[in-house]
């Protein structure tokens with residue numbers, strides 16, 4: 001049976017970009033459907049009635065939600081370009097840090113995007129402590145997964161996007177002096193065509209920064 005893969009995403013969504021990168025690395029043919037999150041499609045509401053969020057994968061009419069779960073599903077379903085190591089301990093570590101990124105780093109990052117003045121220094125300090133954990137994990141390696149990018153490198157795309165935002169706003173918090181390994185990791189990723197194809201398009205980056213600021217403000221209200 002021919003595989004039918006639909007991927008519902010949204011251009012500014014970092015979680016959608018994770019799925020896009022995994023699909024491309026694995027060479028899986030798919031149909032991309034851009035969602036308007038202010039007017040969600042019947043397909044999204046039907047297949048993701050619990051969260052109603054993107055990204056969403058619909059594989060032969062079966063839906064899978066949540067970006068990290070989608071990455072694992074893709075890896076278990078398609079053998080091409082394995083994202084997770086065959087070693088159980090390496091897999092456990094990759095999952096642990098991906099969870100750390102979503103549960104700890106992301107809220108700090110969102111706080112930083114929306115914050116000015118009071119409390120910002122403290123948030124930067126918190127962010128630096130969290131980055132140090134990832135810096136240590138990356139020490140001595142080109143990528144989190146070793147010599148090529150894998151599951152955790154894809155999950156850590158939030159760092160890449162944060163760095164990209166800093167290049168535009170001039171606010172450089174993630175510096176090469178403080179975080180040489182993360183910086184080198186970013187530089188290596190930015191040299192890869194497939195990664196660049198899965199970033200926010202250049203002409204939309206200013207809009208994306210505005211959207212992120214609005215989202216972080218409404219989350220903190």
Ligand SMILES: N[C@@H](CCC(=O)N[C@@H](CS)C(=O)NCC(=O)O)C(=O)O
Nearest residue numbers: 013014015037053054055066067068
């Ligand atoms: N934990 C989810 C987060 C997904 C998420 O927050 N998606 C946002 C776009 S970036 C969304 O669809 N928001 C729509 C809404 O909240 O109604 C994942 O990893 O996929």
